[in-house]
Amino acid sequence: MNTENPGSDAPGCLTGAARAVALVVVLPVRLLWDALAFCLRQLWRWILAPIGRALAWLAHHLLVVPLRWLWEWVLAPIGRALARLAHHLLVVPLRWLWEWVLLPVARAVWWLVDLLLVTPLTWLWRYVLGPVCRVAGAALAWAWRIAGQILGAVGRAVRRTLWNLVGRPLAWTYRVLLTPLGHALRAWVWEPLAVVGRAVGAAAREVRAALFGGAR
Template identity: 35%
Template sequence: MSMEKPPSRPDEPEGCLTAVIRIPVRIVVLVIVVPVRMVWDVLVVGARALDRTVLRPAGRALAWLGRALFVRPGVWLWRQVVVPAVHHVLVVPGVWLYRHVLAPVGRGLAQGLGWLAKALFVWPWVALWRYVVVPVARYGIGVPAAWVYRWVLTPLGGGASYLLGRLWRYGIALPLTWLYRHLLAPVGRGLAQGLGWLAKALFVWPWVALWRYAVVPVVRYGVVVPLVWLYRRVLAPVGRELLDALRVGWRVAGFVSRAVGRALAWVAWNLVGRPGAWFYRTVCTPVGHWVRDQVWAPARRAAVAAGQAAREGLAAARATVRQARRDAWRALVGGPRVTEPVEPVVASARTLGSTTTASGAAPEPEISLRKRG
């Protein structure tokens, strides 16, 4: 990795200040950053190891324990106890009560109340409206009012509307329109233009001239230009150098931290890992094989034989009890006694490579496949 600064861009020339502070800044930053990077790498490795060896197994164990202690019992209790109890105690009686009692009673009450409400409040008012109010309003008010509107009010309204319209148009609207168009509008436009020019001359143009020829040049050449020069010639080069120094120092610290980590890993492997692997291969593996072949396999075969013998004994006991029950029933009820032939129980043999039994298979000697091969 090169420690030199890459060539600068053509639009930003390098100054003497940049060349002077480059190497000291990078050395100081490297000395400061290397311990920080090593501590950071140690924390990252420790956090990953803690997550992989402690937090994840603990989380899985807690999740399994929570499911075993709370979720599964709660689900079983809800499905097997709460739901059937609620169904048989509340739902079934409620449905029966609603279907056979409340619904018929409610429908009967609704029909009765409906007929009673109609008889008391609807039908009398309907009859009154249909046979009293409508005829009176129609023949006592509607017909005379229609005749008066058609033969009296309509001709009078038409004549009055015509006269008022002509009077408004030729007596008021046309004179006002001529007055606004030829007198008021030109005078208003002239006054507005004159007042506008006067307001600009008094309040706008002096401030515009002051802003354009006094404030803007002072701010531009007194504040902006010095700040731009300071940023381009001092702050930007110093900032770029500091950023480059931090980047280079962080990379170099990463290489140093990686080299230190590899050295520590090599030392740990040669001090702990290699002796542990040798002990596992030369001691633990042979001992484990001996325990598996000499202790675990005979114990497993003995347990299988004991289980087979127990199952055969239970089958014979069940057959004896069944036969005794049949004989007792025949002795009480009567009938010819027929003795069913009992087939001899033949020990089932295990198939090679499995623990299940197959009927009709010849027994195989209990010899390990590893020793046989």
């Protein structure tokens, strides 16, 4: 008796069917991809690469070579010639002018300035103006100090004179005359007047109380 499962061949059939469908779908795509890749390789090999090499050759022979030749045989010699001309027409004359004209003239001018101005002024300051300024400064400092002492003495004399002429008589007058007079006026005038005033005030209060009645 056959004991095998009849459905055991189903997965194998499904796998074969899936592979067949995938092959049918992928085969045209792979064919198209291979054809495109082949065409691109042939296009690069027989068209683009030769055109690129031709353009590079043309650029090299039409640009690089002429420009290199122009630089080596025209621009560089012209630059060297111009540099040589500038050196001989500008640098050398200017150097000669500086070394043999301007520098000696500057040295001569400085020598004249030093001889006619700096040295006399230095000598004048060292032997005339400096000592005179020092002596004058010392004299002014001494005069300032002496003037301060004189003004101090004059101030003290003026204060003493004013005290003897004005202050001392006023102090004596206040102490000897005005103070006793004030004490006498206070004892003989102000105090009696104050007593009379207090008595008059008391009498006036009594009259007002008698006439109008006093406050309880």
